[in-house]
């Protein structure tokens with residue numbers, strides 16, 4: 089397994105060309121946040137916007153609109169129950185992130201099915217949180233697209249059947265290979281204290297991070313950062329690796345002076361961290 093180190097950053101985070109505009113940096117849809125888990129999709133949105141995505145639209149429960157805009161007015165809001173709007177807007181997106189804080193009720197299941205039908209092969213679909221739990225429970229077929237799954241260890245167990253106690257680089261690689269049979273363009277970010285990333289071209293282990301990260305919303309934030317990186321940067325595989333590294337590296341820096349690192353603090357530090365690590 090190769091290690092994910094700071095050497096991934098200059099490969100991915102490049103100086104912005106002078107002649108560019110918001111459209112240059114990608115359009116992202118984030119879909120999730122039910123009435124109870126609005127915080128999850130707000131944290132994802134912070135990750136995407138602060139990572140530098142050009143245009144971000146958050147599809148969530150209507151009750152989350154004012155909190156979303158209090159945290160991040162840069163994002164657009166859409167009601168995830170408005171099927172006509174979803175059907176109209178989704179084809180315009182480069183990256184779609186689905187599931188952070190979505191919940192697992194029937195409404196969530198129907199939304200996932202609708203979105204899987206709308207996604208096109210040119211798009212990148214990130215599947216996180218509740219959407220992973222529902223995909224596993226109902227054995228939903230993932231659409232043809234570039235797929236990124238971001239399970240924590242229990243979600244990985246649900247998805248692959250590999251029990252948590254038996255998860256290690258070798259068993260995870262075998263389970264990933266099985267997923268690849270049906271989805272040749274799938275990347276798996278298997279999150280833990282030492283997150284592993286499986287891509288069609290290699291397996292990687294993160295080298296940074298801290299237990300100060302072990303708090304709700306940390307994965308929702310990662311889903312947002314990955315979406316923001318993939319929307320802007322060339323290679324999807326490298327963008328995912330750089331996002332995983334960046335998320336933990338910022339946390340480790342903050343943890344030098346903090347007992348716990350709050351997810352939104354990582355997002356707020358992204359513009360500064362990316363400025364420090366951008367390459368020509």
Ligand SMILES: NC(=O)C1=CN([C@@H]2O[C@H](COP(=O)(O)OP(=O)(O)OC[C@H]3O[C@@H](n4cnc5c(N)ncnc54)[C@H](OP(=O)(O)O)[C@@H]3O)[C@@H](O)[C@H]2O)[C@@H](O)CC1
Nearest residue numbers: 125126127128187188189190191217218240241242304305
């Ligand atoms: N502020 C918000 O809005 C927030 C909203 N959120 C949203 O909530 C939704 C549900 O996501 P979820 O992760 O909280 O619940 P679920 O998928 O049932 O997994 C938990 C079960 O798995 C077990 N477990 C064992 N190992 C584990 C591991 N390494 N990592 C994690 N869990 C592990 C664990 O064991 P236990 O802790 O009980 O010992 C428990 O039995 C999802 O959409 C998410 O986005 C959250 O992000 C929080 C902030």
Ligand SMILES: Nc1ncnc2c1ncn2[C@@H]1O[C@H](COP(=O)(O)OP(=O)(O)O)[C@@H](O)[C@H]1O
Nearest residue numbers: 240279280281297298299302304305306307308
């Ligand atoms: N002890 C730890 N060391 C490093 N990273 C951790 C640790 N515990 C959790 N994390 C990170 O926090 C995130 C947790 O993801 P997840 O459980 O999906 O969070 P949530 O759904 O609450 O947002 C992952 O990125 C994981 O790698």
Ligand SMILES: [Mg+2]
Nearest residue numbers: 217240307308
């Ligand atoms: Mg999660």
